[in-house]
Amino acid sequence: MKQYILFAVGLITLASCSKSFIDLKPVSNQTTSTFFKTANDFQQGVNAIYDGLQSSQTYGKSSYYLMEVRSDNTDISDRGALAGVASQIDWFSEVTTNPFLSDVFAGEYVIIARANAVLGQIDAAAIPDSSKKQFKGEALFLRSLAFFDLVRLYGKVPLVIKTESTSESLKDKRNEVTEVYAQIESDLKAAAGLLPAVYPNSADYGRATAGSANGLLGKVYVTEKKWAEATGVLKNVTGYTLLTDYASLFTASNAINSEILFSVRFRKGLTPSEGNSYFSDMMPFSFYVNGAAYGGSNNNRPTHDIAAAYEKGDLRFNASLDTVYATSASTTQKGNYVKKFSDLPGATNDGGNSFPILRYADVLLLQAEALNEQGYSTANGPGTAFYYLNLVRKRAGLIDKTSTDLPDQGAFRDAIFAERRIELAFENNRWFDLIRYSKGVAIMQAHLLKEYNMTSPVLSASRLLFPIPQREIDIHNDPVNFPQNP
Missing domain, CATH: 1.25.40.390 (Serine Threonine Protein Phosphatase 5, Tetratricopeptide repeat)
Incomplete structure (x- = not known):
């Protein structure tokens, strides 16, 4: 649509x-x-x-x-x-x-x-x-x-x-x-x-489809830890593929593509506005690009922790965030900001990026997780947990994980948890993953101490x-x- x-x-x-x-x-x-x-x-x-x-x-x-x-x-x-x-x-x-x-x-x-x-x-x-x-x-x-x-x-x-x-x-x-x-x-x-699986009229592209519903249902089942139900639904989410270029997923001109099951659509340049405020909310206070100066509030700013969490050579880093930005034609400054939604606005609060709710990469990682929770397997052929995990990693330019790297169910579980953080960074999944993996209290307590030297509040469930x-x-x-x- x-x-x-x-x-x-x-x-x-x-x-x-x-x-x-x-x-x-x-x-x-x-x-x-x-x-x-x-x-x-x-x-x-x-x-x-x-x-x-x-x-x-x-x-x-x-x-x-x-x-x-x-x-x-x-x-x-x-x-x-x-x-x-x-x-x-x-x-x-x-x-x-x-x-x-x-x-x-x-x-x-x-x-x-x-x-x-x-x-x-x-x-x-x-x-x-x-x-x-x-x-x-x-x-x-x-x-x-x-x-x-x-x-x-x-x-x-x-x-x-x-x-x-x-x-x-x-x-x-x-x-x-x-x-x-x-x-x-x-x-x-x-x-x-x-x-419908697809809409015959291109003007309706972006509306919810049967794939949207089945993909979300699979995610709901995973959240509830209904592993068998999840794999049964997710394996039937077909007709989607991973884009070759990860960065192209988030451009305003490519909002409808073969990887998106559902997204919140925005479009700039309309009256009344149908754009978003992501650029002004997430860009640094003084931001120079394409010969012009802009200013943002630099909120929803990537932490030092996530910036350090990417593996060397991961192609998703440069597509997702940056740690240096230009303040003028000749000066730069260190500082983190989200790049995924950095579409130059047509006017204030009029950005054109759509926001992905559910992508095929998410479906693949959910399927890998659900399979592993039903029983660890060293198999790596099509339809296996290792296969789904490595499809996502290959697109990111990373080497496959094998049973040598992940020798048991716990190791595989941790690998999926880490992979989801990077693959789906800044797409509103991390907090929910922290909760359903039962890692929220421990990780956030350590994060508050490491990132801000805060010992209080003392977190609980x-x-x-x-x-x-x-x-x-x-x-x-x-x-x-x-x-x-x-």
Whole structure:
């Protein structure tokens, strides 16, 4: 899809200051029951769901603060920026009123609300069956993605799967994690059966496909440690290939390619803007390129730790980050910054890079991990764990790993963990990998000491989940059904 179109009628929007973020009652005079009539109406509704992914509350900005900055991959250059709230995320000192916590929570529920609006009307709609299947599949996929983010970040969250009134939303409870995952699995299975493998119209390229749904389902299964289910789904994710040139994955001109299963699409130069703020958020304070001077906040900045984690000769280093940048035509300065999303903006906050949610390289590494967890094997032919791992390494210009290098299950597990960090650097995977590998507390405690000489806070397992935004706790005022995280 060339761009995501804002749902002009304002069907679902952020709650007002007096309402809960999960109050999903339509706020315009035109409600879901009166708006949705034609296939074009539903198309607008689905486009509005995609639009939620672009939001600065989600993948436009705030998501990578909770998913990358929280980890040992990136940090904050300006500790005083935004009154220090970004630094709170980096240093595990966040308070329950931190706006990044509120933004992501609210932004994900906007996506869910818009999906529910479509799903609540689609079955009874008098539109062609082919359109009905596509729109329903897209809405289910996008709702699943939002719930997957929420449950990994906050743990138990309200499982809202229909449009609710204000009074109904105030009765929502924090559902068990197992309940949320069961819904995600169910929705993704349904979506995979409804969505096309490819779209015949090139204008629709970038929309969710059956491959998107199956790939995400496999990732969900791996997160749940359902290894056999994961391999069963992931082996059927076909029709994708690794690009020869890793760097070309992240150029604005190559957003649709054979490796991307799903991405958040951005496009610069449009009015109203459909671009992103990645350049201004991630570039150094004084940055000179192509004969012009730019300035950024240099947040989501690669740490010294990840810069040192690349193997010698790894082609992904120069494509992902740099440690020196030009400040003028004749001067340079040492300092780390992310290169993956350094598309020169057409205007302020108008970059054109898309943000990858799921790539085929991720699928390969997930498959290798799931196979190894079911039983270590020294085999290295097609379809084996070593084969999938080495496909990713070959593209990076690195030598194959063998059973001599990785002689047992534990060694192979550690190799996948390390490979995922480098292959998927700055793509919002590291924090979740730290958690599911049960390495988050130890690695982050060591990271705080090594990178910042910090001995406090003393981390515990409770810090692996973010607090529920205080506003939600206050509005629901129900310590039994809507408690704060420990």
